[in-house]
Amino acid sequence: MxxxxxxxxxxxxxxxxxxxxxxxxxxxxxxxxxxxxxxxxxxxxxxxxxxxxxxxxxxxxxxxxxxxxxxxxxxxxxxxxxxxxxxxxxxxxxxxxxxxxxxxxxxxxxxxxxxxxxxxxxxxxxxxxxxxxxxxxxPQSRGWRLYADFLLDAGHRRIAVATQPSLYWASGVRLLREHLAPRGGTVTELDLGGAAPTAVCDDLLAQRATALLLLAGHPEPVVPVVRSVRRDRRLDGVLIGAPAGQPEFGGWASALGAEGAGVPFLRYLPxxxxxxxxxxxxxxxxxxxxxxxxxxxxxxxxxxxxxxxxxxxxxxxxxxxxxxxxxxxxxxxxxxxxSRVPGVSVWQWAGAPLQVADRDPAEPGRFRVLRAG
Incomplete structure (x- = not known):
């Protein structure tokens, strides 16, 4: 090798x-x-x-x-x-x-x-x-629960997730459901397997979702989905989120420009x-x-x-x-x-910093911290 x-x-x-x-x-x-x-x-x-x-x-x-x-x-x-x-x-x-x-x-x-x-x-x-x-x-459970709380506080309870098959994405969907359901939230999966980006837009409208989370690979198929949702005037009020952290990187900004701003994600910084x-x-x-x-x-x-x-x-x-x-x-x-953290199988830095952040729509090169935990 x-x-x-x-x-x-x-x-x-x-x-x-x-x-x-x-x-x-x-x-x-x-x-x-x-x-x-x-x-x-x-x-x-x-x-x-x-x-x-x-x-x-x-x-x-x-x-x-x-x-x-x-x-x-x-x-x-x-x-x-x-x-x-x-x-x-x-x-x-x-x-x-x-x-x-x-x-x-x-x-x-x-x-x-x-x-x-x-x-x-x-x-x-x-x-x-x-x-x-x-x-x-x-651990994913800590980060994605913080992200779910951010969604709830922002008034989002009808959540759609655009996803691909993966143990990681499936674990994320499960964590979101477990945390949101007792608080009146729902999570609907949209399979990106063969769906065109425009079909995702139609599904969002049919589900009356107020937030779409991108649980899929970057740049494909995520970038075309973001473009389609941003350009569909029927979905102007829909929040796009990427808890796995794709917007942290310069490649996201290069591919999407202003359309990639205002997409909350998880990052591990103080x-x-x-x-x-x-x-x-x-x-x-x-x-x-x-x-x-x-x-x-x-x-x-x-x-x-x-x-x-x-x-x-x-x-x-x-x-x-x-x-x-x-x-x-x-x-x-x-x-x-x-230390040993319940539910985690390895030695864990329990105090790792955690944020929900996004790229500022007014200045996409600048990050805003929306929530910390």
């Missing part, structure tokens, strides 16, 4: 001549994966590795990031975990797509390889509770970044050539946490996994530590 090794930069750690500490990394870097998210995730991972190595590394040993492209393929990701374990990586990091991360987590658990998941939200990241896997982003976050934001912006998404910060924080674990507990895999409940590290988005 083709991959990339990010070599450690010249530093005091490298000049010791000691062997590197290898960390495996998964990211969607080719289609059908969400390449833009993968690029941001990798930028954060690589920046943090460079900074670790710019100091003393891990007890004088440089960190080497061994990157594999998951391409949104669970089988490919599982094979990559096997390969990386065979290459002697101390721990595994990364991944954006939830279903892919789930496959990676299952292999990591089976192999006894510590895995710090950066950006995949499925509550049940593994079938059974595991000591080997920890996660930085909030209201304001502290000094570390502000410094890292500047560095990521320079590295990416654009504003960094929350996914880039997740990548940076992943390596920050792993470096703290490796410095404090060594590079033995079992000792790394045993350290999840004891580690504390200052990340770009707050103080990070892990």
């Amino acid at each position: 083709a991959g990339v090794i990010t070599p450690p930069p010249s530093s005091a750690a490298e000049r010791t001549g000691r062997p590197s500490v290898r960390i495996g990394a998964l990211a969607p870097l080719s289609r059908p994966g969400w390449v833009e998210a993968g690029r941001h995730l990798l930028a954060g991972l690589e920046l943090a590795v460079r900074e670790v190595n710019g100091g003393d590394g891990i007890a004088g040993r440089p960190v080497e990031l061994v990157v594999r492209d998951s391409a949104a393929d669970p089988a490919r990701a599982a094979a990559a975990v096997d390969e990386l374990a065979g290459l002697g990586v101390t721990a595994l990091a990364g991944e954006y797509h939830s279903v892919v991360a789930r496959a990676a987590a299952a292999r990591a658990d089976a192999l006894g390889l510590p895995y710090l998941c950066s950006s995949a939200v499925l509550d049940a990241l593994t079938d059974e509770p595991t000591e080997w896997v920890a996660r930085l982003c909030p 209201e304001r970044l502290g000094p570390l976050g502000a410094r890292v934001e500047t560095a990521l912006r320079k590295r990416l050539g654009e504003a960094p998404s929350f996914v880039a910060f997740e990548g940076y924080d992943t390596i920050t946490v792993l470096a703290e674990v490796l410095r404090s507990h060594g590079t033995d895999r079992a000792r790394v996994a045993a350290a999840w409940p004891r580690v504390e590290a200052e990340g770009t988005r707050g103080r990070i530590g892990f």
Whole structure:
């Protein structure tokens, strides 16, 4: 399997001549994966590795990031975990797509390889509770319930979801239904399998829905659906939402322009970044050539946490996994530590920041925070 090794930069750690500490990394870097998210995730991972190595590394040993492209393929990701374990990586990091991360987590658990998941939200990241896997982003149940509360407070109780088959989308629909139904809300599914965007508009009108949530891939089929709904004058009052976070990325704005503004989505950032976050934001912006998404910060924080674990507990895999409940590290988005959260099968950063945000219709390049939790 083709991959990339990010070599450690010249530093005091490298000049010791000691062997590197290898960390495996998964990211969607080719289609059908969400390449833009993968690029941001990798930028954060690589920046943090460079900074670790710019100091003393891990007890004088440089960190080497061994990157594999998951391409949104669970089988490919599982094979990559096997390969990386065979290459002697101390721990595994990364991944954006939830279903892919789930496959990676299952292999990591089976192999006894510590895995710090950066950006995949499925509550049940593994079938059974595991000591080997920890996660930085909030679980889907927490984020999507906050999103449902936002809809209710905005007066939306007749919700339509345009969806494609996927464990992740199905889990989202279930969470929305469970949270909205006791509060008088309804959720109707519109299958995007072979439906034309104009048919989605007709279905919205027939269902008398006041909000349409896009639970499908970007740019296809989401972009044509947004355009059709925006241009259908019968649907002027319908809110378009994208809880999975598509509008966070520049590709959304490039494809849709003003039509992509005013679409609420979930993002994992605090209201304001502290000094570390502000410094890292500047560095990521320079590295990416654009504003960094929350996914880039997740990548940076992943390596920050792993470096703290490796410095404090060594590079033995079992000792790394045993350290999840004891580690504390200052990340770009707050103080990070892990605990057991009910209903979540892995070690979880319970305090991960969470927002409902959108692009300001008056200035689509600017984000508005609509709700935090």
